[in-house]
Amino acid sequence: MAIQVTGVVDAVANELRAAVFDGELAPGSLVTEAWAAERFEVARSSAKAAIEKLVAEGLLQRTPHRSARVRPLDEASVRDIYRTRRRIEAEALRELAAERRVPSAAREANDEIARHLGGSSIDIVDPDMRFHTEMVDAIGSERTSRAYHALVAEVRMCMAQVQGRRLIPVDQILDEHRRIVELVAAGDGEGAVALLAEHLGRAEERLAAAIS
Amino acid sequence: MAIQVTGVVDAVANELRAAVFDGELAPGSLVTEAWAAERFEVARSSAKAAIEKLVAEGLLQRTPHRSARVRPLDEASVRDIYRTRRRIEAEALRELAAERRVPSAAREANDEIARHLGGSSIDIVDPDMRFHTEMVDAIGSERTSRAYHALVAEVRMCMAQVQGRRLIPVDQILDEHRRIVELVAAGDGEGAVALLAEHLGRAEERLAAAIS
DNA sequence: TCAGTAGACTTGTCGGACAATCTGCGAAGG
DNA sequence: CCTTCGCAGATTGTCCGACAAGTCTACTGA
Numbered sequence: 001m002a003i004q005v006t007g008v009v010d011a012v013a014n015e016l017r018a019a020v021f022d023g024e025l026a027p028g029s030l031v032t033e034a035w036a037a038e039r040f041e042v043a044r045s046s047a048k049a050a051i052e053k054l055v056a057e058g059l060l061q062r063t064p065h066r067s068a069r070v071r072p073l074d075e076a077s078v079r080d081i082y083r084t085r086r087r088i089e090a091e092a093l094r095e096l097a098a099e100r101r102v103p104s105a106a107r108e109a110n111d112e113i114a115r116h117l118g119g120s121s122i123d124i125v126d127p128d129m130r131f132h133t134e135m136v137d138a139i140g141s142e143r144t145s146r147a148y149h150a151l152v153a154e155v156r157m158c159m160a161q162v163q164g165r166r167l168i169p170v171d172q173i174l175d176e177h178r179r180i181v182e183l184v185a186a187g188d189g190e191g192a193v194a195l196l197a198e199h200l201g202r203a204e205e206r207l208a209a210a211i212s
Numbered sequence: 213m214a215i216q217v218t219g220v221v222d223a224v225a226n227e228l229r230a231a232v233f234d235g236e237l238a239p240g241s242l243v244t245e246a247w248a249a250e251r252f253e254v255a256r257s258s259a260k261a262a263i264e265k266l267v268a269e270g271l272l273q274r275t276p277h278r279s280a281r282v283r284p285l286d287e288a289s290v291r292d293i294y295r296t297r298r299r300i301e302a303e304a305l306r307e308l309a310a311e312r313r314v315p316s317a318a319r320e321a322n323d324e325i326a327r328h329l330g331g332s333s334i335d336i337v338d339p340d341m342r343f344h345t346e347m348v349d350a351i352g353s354e355r356t357s358r359a360y361h362a363l364v365a366e367v368r369m370c371m372a373q374v375q376g377r378r379l380i381p382v383d384q385i386l387d388e389h390r391r392i393v394e395l396v397a398a399g400d401g402e403g404a405v406a407l408l409a410e411h412l413g414r415a416e417e418r419l420a421a422a423i424s
Numbered sequence: 425t426c427a428g429t430a431g432a433c434t435t436g437t438c439g440g441a442c443a444a445t446c447t448g449c450g451a452a453g454g
Numbered sequence: 455c456c457t458t459c460g461c462a463g464a465t466t467g468t469c470c471g472a473c474a475a476g477t478c479t480a481c482t483g484a
Contacts, residue, residue, distance in 0.1 A: 006276055007467065032434065043469045045257065048435085052261070056268050064218055065435050065476045077354075084355040087303050142289075143296040143366075147359035154355075219436065244465065255438045260466085277445045277466050 012040045012050035017153075020059050020070055023160040027072035031060060057153060073158055075212045081154050082204035085132075088148050089200070090193045092136045093180070097189030102181050106134040110181070113174045121167035125159050131177055158207050166210040168202060224252045224262035229365075232271050232282055235372040239284035243272060269365060285370055287424045293366050294416035297344075300360050301412070302405045304348045305392070309401030314393050315350040318343050322393070325386045333379035337371050343389055370419050378422040380414060 016036065019025045036047035051068050054060045062068040073081075096102065112127035129152050136148045159167075176199045183192035228248065231237045248259035263280050266272045274280040285293075308314065324339035341364050348360045371379075388411045395404035 008469095009467085034434075044435095045470090046468065049261070049264070052264075053268075056265075062435095066478090067434065080353050080355055084353055084359075087299075087356075091299050141292050141296055143292055143359075143363060144299075146362075147296075147355075150358070151355060220438095221436085246465075256466095257439090258437065274466095278447095279465065 008042050008046050009049045009053070012036065012042055012047060013053045015040060016050060016054055017057075017059060020054075021156050021160050023163060025070050027070050027157070027161045029070050030067045031069060032067045058150060059153060059157060071157065073154065073161060073211060075208045077154070078158060078204060078208045078211055081151055081158070082200055082207075085148075085151050085155070086197060086200050088144060088151070089132060089136060089196055092139050092144070093184055093192045093196055094189040095139045096135065097184045097187050097192055100185055100187045101138070102185050103134050103138040106131050106138070107181065109134060110174060110177050113170065113177070117170055117174070119170060120164065121170055121173075122159070122164040124170055124173065125156065128173060129155065158211065162207060162210040166206045168206060173199075220254050220258050221261045221265070224248065224254055224259060225265045227252060228262060228266055229269075229271060232266075233368050233372050235375055237282050239282050239369075239373045241282050242279045243281060244279045270362060271365060271369060283369065285366065285373060285423060287420045289366070290370060290416060290420045290423055293363055293370070294412055294419075297360075297363050297367070298409060298412050300356060300363070301344060301348060301408055304351050304356070305396055305404045305408055306401040307351045308347065309396045309399050309404055312397055312399045313350070314397050315346050318346040318350070319393065321346060322386060322389050325382065325389070329382055329386065331382060332376065333382055333385075334371070334376040336382055336385065337368065340385060340389075341367065370423065374419060374422040378418045380418060385411075 016025070016031070025031065031051060033044050033048045033051060036042075036051060037044045040047065051060060051062075055062050055068060059071060060068040061071045109127045109131035113124045113131070116124050116127075133145075133148065133152055137145050176195065180192050180195050180199070183189075183195060228237070228243070237243065243263060245256050245260045245263060248254075248263060249256040252259065263272060263274075267274050267280060271283060272280040273283045321339045321343040325336045325343070328336045328339075345357075345360065345364055349357050388407065392404050392407050392411070395401075395407060
């Protein structure tokens with residue numbers, strides 16, 4: 001199943017990333033090179049490289065000669081993240097609607113969400129993000145995807161920080177996704193964009209309220 | 213003048229970046245850790261970190277256990293870069309036009325271009341990029357700026373690869389910039405966007421033609 | 425009370441070492 | 455003659471230990 005073992009550094013970076021997303025590493029908590037080196041049993045230089053990678057990704061923040069810490073997101077950040085998300089995704093929807101094209105991977109992500117109907121919203125963060133990511137990736141712009149993936153990582157940090165408080169119910173998310181898919185398939189780009197704006201706007205408000 | 217000497221790694225990364233932009237390091241040429249270490253008289257570990265930074269920025273590319281090389285850009289990349297540029301910058305212009313706001317730094321960048329009237333187009337790459345960057349930065353979205361800065365770096369790589377062939381004349385660039393500024397100041401967002409699309413479209417075609 | 429300082433802690437950089445991996449060339453074999 | 459194998463050289467990946475440099479804290483002394 002293609003578990004790429006590229007190297008120690010990437011493995012540590014992945015573990016750290018997962019720890020941040022799981023909320024195991026709370027926002028603001030210190031991540032020293034020595035701590036990471038000991039925890040994952042690697043050399044300090046390797047831990048350093050992994051930390052620097054996450055700093056570049058925006059998950060950790062650091063100033064010279066000081067330990068990295070898990071980046072805490074404030075309301076302004078949430079608003080900026082969602083503003084940018086809306087812009088990118090709106091363009092993607094317009095482009096997809098123009099060709100009446102809905103990537104099958106996005107539909108499958110929705111099916112996965114459907115399987116969690118009645119469950120907790122936290123459990124669908126994964127397929128939810130995948131739905132949106134697939135829509136953006138479908139337009140085939142490497143640069144746009146790169147930017148969007150970075151945003152998704154930050155959204156997941158928000159989720160971790162908020163710890164499931166005030167999330168939107170699963171059935172509502174699923175319903176809105178499906179309506180967006182229908183509008184795109186029908187070629188109604190502006191309709192899809194309007195609905196998307198509501199969809200993301202609601203999430204933004206919840207997160208902004210929960211985070212402050 | 214704030215020349216931040218944050219550390220050896222950043223210094224090496226900056227030197228390498230400049231070498232790529234200057235065309236001293238041709239697209240496709242190898243950049244081994246040992247070579248960089250010797251050239252800048254730093255430890256191999258430091259050179260390694262600098263190279264990895266540029267890989268993350270997209271200026272170099274690398275596969276595991278193989279030397280990094282200066283990323284060569286093909287026509288598809290140029291088109292993707294400009295497609296994304298257009299999208300981001302168009303949104304920025306709309307937002308600025310809505311408030312009839314033109315950042316003074318953008319005007320100053322144009323003045324700098326004016327000082328090179330009659331000169332070579334290569335000399336104004338810097339202020340040209342600064343004009344566009346300032347417009348985007350002015351909307352105050354950290355994430356949008358991050359994405360745009362990455363694109364600008366790639367544009368500069370294109371410039372280096374094309375070596376000044378087929379660039380657009382200085383006076384034309386200046387004229388178009390000024391008209392964009394006027395339209396934004398007048399609150400005509402869509403007019404500014406239309407002109408921008410032409411402006412960037414022309415540059416895209418030139419680069420695409422020169423690169424293939 | 426407050427400034428200054430000593431010490432602990434952490435990062436930044438270095439140099440060396442060795443294994444793992446890739447490359448290219450030449451030899452062995454069909 | 456062509457293919458394949460293997461080996462030597464080059465390069466990266468990782469580790470270790472060391473020390474300088476910078477930051478933070480808590481204590482001391484005026």
